[in-house]
Amino acid sequence: MFIFKKVGDLDEYLQKRRADGDKIGFVPTMGALHEGHISLVARCKADGVLSVCSIFVNPTQFNDKNDLARYPVSTEADMELLLRAGCDVLFLPDVSEIYPGGEDKAPVYDFGYLDTILEGAQRPGHFKGVGQVVARLLQIVRPQKLYMGQKDYQQCMVVRRLLQIMGTDTELEICPIIREADGLAMSSRNRRLTEPQRTLAGIIYQCLVSIQAKQGTDNFALVRKECEELLRAKGLTPEYVSLADARDLRLLDNYEHNTLMVALIAARMGDIRLIDNILL
Structure with missing residues (x-):
């Protein structure tokens, strides 16, 4: 090299x-x-x-x-x-x-x-x-x-x-995103997490999977509320839980069928800021 x-x-x-x-x-x-x-x-x-x-x-x-x-x-x-x-x-x-x-x-x-x-x-x-x-x-x-x-x-x-x-x-x-075994997206910031924080941080990916799984059954506003509550329950402070058109990042109020979408989350664990997303 x-x-x-x-x-x-x-x-x-x-x-x-x-x-x-x-x-x-x-x-x-x-x-x-x-x-x-x-x-x-x-x-x-x-x-x-x-x-x-x-x-x-x-x-x-x-x-x-x-x-x-x-x-x-x-x-x-x-x-x-x-x-x-x-x-x-x-x-x-x-x-x-x-x-x-x-x-x-x-x-x-x-x-x-x-x-x-x-x-x-x-x-x-x-x-x-x-x-x-x-x-x-x-x-x-x-x-x-x-x-x-x-x-x-x-x-x-x-x-x-x-x-x-x-x-x-x-x-x-x-x-593609490379993930840890529990789904946490690999990030340089992860190394700043304490062991207890690291154990809880995988909830971000679980929320994204939930958003993906419920796209045919629930209203996104309800799913977002559930995710925000779950993140807070695990000690994270959500900054946004959002849905957008994956082509141009136009923000969506609800799931749009026949549209390639992306769900995005940003949350803080103490003073460490973590972001992740998943394509729908």
């Missing part, structure tokens, strides 16, 4: 690989890697493209600076995971490489209503930062394929819109 910290060095290497006819697959991460991230690298390998992974904790997407300070960093362990996964290239930039003119000079992209609902409403400014860092990384790596996980479903929709705004031909591949 080749490791680069400077944009110029990475660009020189990737230009040589392009000249050799290689296509590039890109997996952007903020580190604290788990099997969900590794599944994205595996998808690169399966697609026969050069696997480029980045680790960069982007300061502009944290609306809560305390959350940034608490974000887990485990670079050495991350590198070991990527080596075992057969990752071809790791990009480890610092802030000055990503934002050479300063964070306040990065362009701002308009994502419309996607920036005002669900995660956008709960984390003001978050998607502004996501757009800035993903756009910059795409300009650096110039991949044919971009691999992201379904767990951050709204982020995937934002990035899809970003690709349209940028006019790039990069293809977004949204890959």
